[in-house]
Amino acid sequence: MLRLKAFRPNHDKILKIQLHPTHPWLVTADASDRVSVWNWEHRQIIYELKAGGVDERRLVGAKLEKLAEGESEPRGKPTEAMRGGSVKQVNFYDDDVRFWQLWRNRAAAAEAPAAVNNVTSTFTSPAPSTKGRHFLVICCENKAIFLDLVTMRGRDVPKQELDNRSLLCMEFLCRSTAGEGPLVAFGGSDGVIRVLSMISWKLVRRYTGGHKGAIACLMTFMASSGEALLVSGGSDGLLVLWSADHVHDSRELVPKLSLKAHDGGVVAIELSRVIGGAPQLITIGADKTLAIWDTMSFKELRRIKPVPKMSCHSVASWCHPRAPNLDILTCVKDSHIWAIEHPTYSALTRPLCELSSLIPPQYTTPSKKLRVYCMVAHPLQPHLVATGTNVGVIISEFDPKSLPAVAPLPTSLGNREHSAVYVIERELKLLNFQLSNTANPSLGSNGSISDTGKLKGDAEPLHVKQIKKHISTPVPHDSHSVVSVSSSGKYLAIVWPDIPYFSIYKVSDWSIVDSGSARLLAWDTCRDRFAILESAVPPRIPIIPKGGSSRKAKEAAAAAAQAAAAAANAASAATVQVRILLDDGTSNILMRSIGGRSEPVIGLHGGALLGVAYRTSRRVSAGAAMAISAIQPMPLSGFGSSFTTIDDATHRSAAEAAPQNFQLYSWESFEPVGGLLPQPEWTAWDQTVEYCAFAYQKYIVISSLRPQYRYLGDVAIPYATGGVWHRRQLFVATPTTIECVFVDAGVAAIDLETKKMKEEMKLREAQARAVAEHGELALIAVESPQTSAQERTALRPPMLQVVRLASFQHAPSVPPFLTLPKQTRVDGDDPTMPKELEDKKYNEVAVGGGGVSVAVTRFPTEQKRPVGPLVVIGVRDGVLWLVDRYMCAHALSLTHPGIRCRCLAAYGDAVSAVKWASRLGREHHDDLAQFLLGMGYATEALHLPGISKRLEFDLAMKSNDLKRALHCLLTMSNSKDIGQDGTGLELSDILNLTAKKEDVVEAVEGVVKFAKEFLDLIDAADATGQADIAREALKRLSTAGAVKGSLQSHELRGLALRLANHGELTRLSSLVNNLISIGLGREAAFAGAVLGDNALMEKAWQDTGMLAEAVLHAHAHGRPTLKNLVQAWNKVLQKEVEHTPSTKTDAAAAFLASLEEPKFTSLADAGKKPPIEILPPGMPSLTGLITTQKKPAPGTLGAQKQQTPPSQPLQIEAPPTTTPEPGATPANTAAPPTDGAPAATPEQQAAVAPSETSEPPAADGQDAATISSSSASNPDPAAPGENNVTPSGSNPEPVPSGEPVPVPEEHVVGEDKDATTTPASQQEPSLLPSNNQGGSVSQRPMLSMSDFLA
Secondary structure, three states, rough: OOOOOEHHHHHHHHOEEEOOOOOOEEEEEEEEOOOEEEEEOEEEEEEEEOOOOHHHHHHHHHHHHHHHHOOOOOOOOOOHHHOOOOEEEEEEHHHHHHHHHHHHHHHHHHHHOOOOHHHHOOOOOOOOOOOOOOOOEEEEEOOOEEOOOOOOOOOEEEEEHHHHOOOEEEEEEEEOOOOOOOEEEEEEEEOEEEEEEOOOOOOOEEEEOOOOOOOOEEEEEEEOOOEEEEEEOOOOOOEEEEEEEOOOOOEEEOOOOOOOOOOEEEEEEEOOOOOOOOEEEEEEEEEOOOOEEEEOOOOEEEEEOOOOOOOOOOEEEEEEEEOOOEEEEEOOOOOOOEEEEEOOOOOOOOEEEEEHOOHHHHHHOOOOOOOOEEEEEEOOOOOOEEEEOOOOEEEEEEEOOOOOOEEEEEEOOOOOEEEEEEEEEOOOEEEEEEOOOOOOOHHHHHHHHOOOOOOOOOOOOEEEEEEEEEEEEEOOOOOOOEEEEEEEEEEEEEOOOOEEEEEEEEEEEEEHHHHHEEEEHHHHHHEEEEEEEEEOOOOOOOOOOOOOOOHHHHHHHHHHHHHHHHHHHHHOOEEEEEEEEEOOOOEEEEEEOOOOOOOOEEEOOOOEEEEEEEEEOOOOOOOOOHHHHHHOOOOOOOOOOOOOOOOHHHHHHHHOOOOOEEEEOOOOOOOOOEEEEEEOOOOEEOOOEEEEEEEEOOOOEEEEOOOOOOOEEEEEEOOOEEEEEOOOOOOOOEEOOOEEEEOOOOEEEHHHHHHHHHHHHHHHHHHHHHHHHHHHHHOOOOOOOOOOOHHHHOOOEEEEEEEEEOEEEEOOOOOOOHHHHOOOOOOOOOOOOOOHHHHHHHHOOOHHHOOOEEOOOOOOEEEEEEOOOOOOEEEHHHEEEEEEOOOOEEEEEOHHHHHHHHHHHOOOOOOHHHHHHHHEEEEHHHHHHHHHHOOHHHHHHHOOOOOOOHHHHHHHOOOOOOOHHHHHHHHHHOOOOOOOOOOOOOOOHHHOOOOOHHHHHHHHHHHHHHHHHHHHHHHHHHHOOOHHHHHHHHHHHHHHHHOOOOHHHHHHHHHHHHHHHHHOHHHHHHHHHHHHOOOOOOOHHHHHHHHHHHHHHHHHHHHHHOOOHHHHHHHOOOOHHHHHHHHHHHOOOOOOOOOOOOOOOOOOOOOOOHHHHOOOOHHHHHHOOOEEEOOOOOOOOOOOOOOOEEEEOOOOOOOOOOOOOOOOOOOOOOOOOOOOOOOOOOOOOOOOOOOOOOOOHHOOOOOHHHOOOOOOOOOOOHHHEEEEEEOOOOOOOOOOOOOOOOOOOEEEEEOOOOOOOOOOOHHHHHHHHOOOOOOOHHOOOOOOOOOOOOOOOEEEEEEEOOHOOO
């Protein structure tokens, strides 16, 4: 049952060990007096020091500290330089240790029936004493070392300050007067207990006259009368009782009681909590016995010798639900942890575990056997036990998943008293619990430890009233049991997995309705059905006697092997059987065996579907992550199609790592549902079958079930032991915390699809029924006018939010050197914080308007988690109920407005949630609004008074309240006063305004900041037909758009489209110039087209350099400006060709290039080359210079054209090296596309996409443009990777415009071929092909435009 949690090897024997209650820290001292603090969760050593001798590091540190504080060289020897001597005890001390020590003492005292009236009223936490420091206290023979683990500063108290007597043990006292601060009692070698104050570091009192020899151990506890007591055990074998209540402050105190406990000295004392009785003391002595004492009468109850011939050195009181009959752990110097049974059983001592089997084998050798020298159980997590051995520290874990055998019964409506059934020993008992209205002084109400540790100003503590009643029906077994209740609450099932046996009781009269042999049992969430793993009782395996004859041993071994095989057979033959409990109380078998799988079943999980886990042959690593994509979506009802919602490669790979051994089955058809999943540790299905949670080791997977199975996400809550749903809240208990997960499935497209399909199916079924009843006539329907309320269901992502409700930790530690005021050390002076600082830090409540108390924090401070394994009962009366292993009910408050609002919203009552929000500080309203939005309550969230405008806008958009959204937007952008119907404001106008200049500038800046929101709002208003709202928003946006350079290009484009859509022509015309100035020719031309202004369109294209479009437009419309435009365009083309960068060439390359160049007949020929001309069809040539009539050679196409204008003589030596103008886009850089329409780069000005303009496109024949070109220019030899063919002719003859010259395929422009920059409809062929190598181009014969467009 035990497994290894952590192991740290050590060469020396570990003699002293102690665990911190709330942090994962462990302090040990070994035989050579080295003390180390180890974090067992992260496997790291936090601190180490040599306590026995002189620790040089501490000595140097202390000297440096004194020098830094300006002190001169000390006169005597510093205390750090004193030798410590052997370490006698190590411990932690801080607020957590103090709190839980006090809690343990009071909880044990509260169990006694006599405690009801005597113990002081509800337990309030001690005032914070150590101010966030964590002390490590080491008690050595010659001095006590107090080391602060936060600041790493230490203080040594030498024995000279404590009457010069050796210190042998220590204990922290719970109660002290204000001036003394925390007190430590040291047991001395002379039998006197000396008490030291940790504030003044002076001796404050002595306990004398009790012991004749040295004191070996000390412990505080509380009597059921409420008195604080100190008990000491000495080497003289005496147990002495002292009063530790320091109301009467005297310096010398005498014992209350003294009794002889053991011969030869007391070794250790431990306090044991007894269910329903006064606490007991357990002592172990040098006489090898263990004695148990009653704390009321101080009579000896039992005395046993746990391990014959060996004396115990450690003892721990223990209560664990997995082993209900064991209550004490003890250790002797062997390799076991021994457990002692409860006196009502056989009182036997049995080995709980063999430690040498847990640790890695390399640490033990045949010569070095494992020996335990000390042992301690974790004070708050009983499943953890730490042992110090001769090979190192072993922390073992004892079944952390097992829970107390208790199950809640449903409470009838309106009843304030709730009940749960539990099994203890061989009895069935009823626990009734409720919130008590009066402050009940009984310590039974300490069950509610949520009232502990509350700081000033916190909510009132919750008082629990509880009564335990006996049920007359006995139960057959007293071993570990699992209790569960059916969904209706009428039946209770108890399973004893170790026997294996189960019984089902009818709750009304506690009669047994069904029983039999079963190891596992699981209930259906919807009906009183259950599944059991029925198993034949395996034969007992005989014990092989040690020694004896070899023949007997062989026979015994064979018999044992046979029995083991039979047991394995029985386990694999066990089948899962489903039974139903009918209303008359009879149990009927529904299905003999579920699932035809051959593997043995190892787990059953109840719920809306029955989960069965099978044993896999493959060994699984504990860390194998569970992958969610493995969960095949499963339809719960309706139709059988299933959709996969997650396809994630990372999930897949993890899925392959985890074993798929968990199958879900339907309770109705017993057929498998979905594929195999990894096995969860537990499952929780909500009562309404809307959500389910599968818990794995490191996280919990949450899925929604309606309208169709869908994975929502996982929450990182590791090692969860159990959980319960309450509508959309999942309350989860882990060994150290209580968490609440708020869940909402959101709205996914798949859900809408599923709903639609289900509705269609219902309709078809209804039609089929109607036809069956009334024949075909039933299908005739009168068409009524359809009012199509086309609701756009907004999709919403799923939401998971985790809030921690309770944990063990005290208020968060504050490093004292940061925030706390300097402490005074004058004796008798109260060193608590100054009043105002304390109020400021701890006061949870501020008063809001109208005298309502308002919570300042977003969530409540974490409440104190009850100790040990817990069963989560659920929410009743607005509090969360839990039951612990002592069968005590605890209530956790959910009244803090931050939690309360969320709980109400999750429950479905968003209106009340908003009302409660008035008690939450307004700075937390945004956070709450986001939560409500995630839960699907956008409209309700709008009513929260404290939300910010930005969030208000989002919520208003989500809930379609566009008027409010517009109002928020105008407030946020500060633009209420601009955009009224007047003239648009140019930038010059704004600068000339005097009175309103700043306001308008500010407003324009505001609109620019929220331009996207304005556009979204206009679209939403258009979609819902609220034209007035859209117009208001448009006014503001166009006012800002009219200011030059304010809006981005895509925003201007969007604005232009929307203005055109709304017919706002005046505002649109003021926008055109702005668009042109930004260079958005297309948008400006579009605006011009909407305004029907051809001149404006032309201006837009011309001013933004889109001359090709301008030419085609002018040609199509017969505009008078055509000739000028064509000339301008051709000029631009000339410039473009002329300014092409070429690669550098050296002299040799230039010479070689000159050899390859075509030879001109004369220099005059070279000068006569006409420029490139691209003309619309039918237009005469602009230059009439073409004279020679030679046929052109087929030109090759490269990356760029190089051309010299006629005025400039051609350079024969090398290709011209000219640099491009700064304005022109270099041909080898691709032009970036903007929003679906390509930018107008010079390479793309050769054609226009007619769809861009609002004019009808011209016919294909008219679109044809001719290209006249002259002789080929010299190709550049330095350009890599180009094989240009040099054409032979010098002056080609123009081809008639009607006959296009065919161009080989590879000559088609590169940009056209892969068309990456533009959508297919807008591809614009370029006449100037680009190539990244920058070579030169031979000139082209004339081509018709239609060729290119084709």
